[in-house]
């Protein structure tokens with residue numbers, strides 16, 4: 001009966017506003033997707049360009065929609081954020097990524113970090129650290145193999161709260177990265193206050209790095225700043241050999257991008273490693 005009421009509400013609203021209807025339909029679909037386990041995690045390797053070795057993988061969620069096909073996170077994460085469903089989706093992704101990383105350790109003796117994106121609302125949850133701890137225990141993944149990616153905008157929200165959460169995560173032993181670094185218009189002062197380990201330089205700075213001297217300067221400056229602050233750097237969105245050569249020349253040795261590999265399902269990733277296309 002409750003469901004019936006919901007549908008009526010939708011139809012009434014639809015008459016007035018088609019967009020609201022579509023939105024609610026998608027929200028409904030998203031709820032069902034959770035129940036029916038329609039989400040899948042794809043993995044994109046991070047490579048050390050000097051050794052060619054996989055040093056980590058980023059977990060990126062996709063929605064295997066029965067009619068729409070594979071839906072990209074850009075299309076449903078914003079809706080999931082607004083409706084609050086992001087918390088459950090993110091928790092599922094975190095558990096699945098940790099489970100998979102542990103399975104690669106046990107079955108294939110492959111040890112590398114798995115990076116999981118933390119949404120801002122997930123970060124605001126009071127019991128976020130407990131949830132992370134519980135999932136690590138459940139999946140038996142050692143904390144040192146989990147990297148949590150947060151954006152600068154999370155970092156800017158409520159500094160004291162964020163610092164205390166990050167310190168709890170640090171005590172837990174997980175690794176923290178700042179995602180999309182350089183795009184957040186934020187103060188750099190947090191870099192020395194926060195217990196973070198890695199800056200992921202945003203893809204927008206890399207796109208034209210071989211032709212735009214400004215981008216080249218920015219990336220070079222971030223690289224040197226990171227070095228003096230003792231932070232690691234991962235460069236995102238590397239697509240060409242020329243970009244790679246430039247990054248090599250400024251001593252950026254950790255990259256993630258289509259040049260090496262697109263995000264792929266776990267089985268595909270295993271095949272690439274087995275075939276020696278990735279190590």
Ligand code: C2E
Pocket residue numbers: 044059060061072073074077090093117118119179180203236237238239256257258259263
């Ligand atoms: P992001 O965290 O910055 O993830 C990197 C995105 O860049 C991925 O898009 C990846 O496919 C894409 N990418 C990687 N290398 C290249 C490249 O060389 N060229 C180009 N053009 N793109 C590249 P994707 O998987 O579509 O994810 C988009 C965004 O959705 C992510 O950006 C992240 O903000 C969000 N997202 C994905 N999975 C999750 C999740 O599990 N939880 C949350 N909260 N957000 C997620």
Ligand code: CA
Pocket residue numbers: 058117149179
């Ligand atoms: Ca990310």
Ligand code: CA
Pocket residue numbers: 179180200202203236
């Ligand atoms: Ca990013």
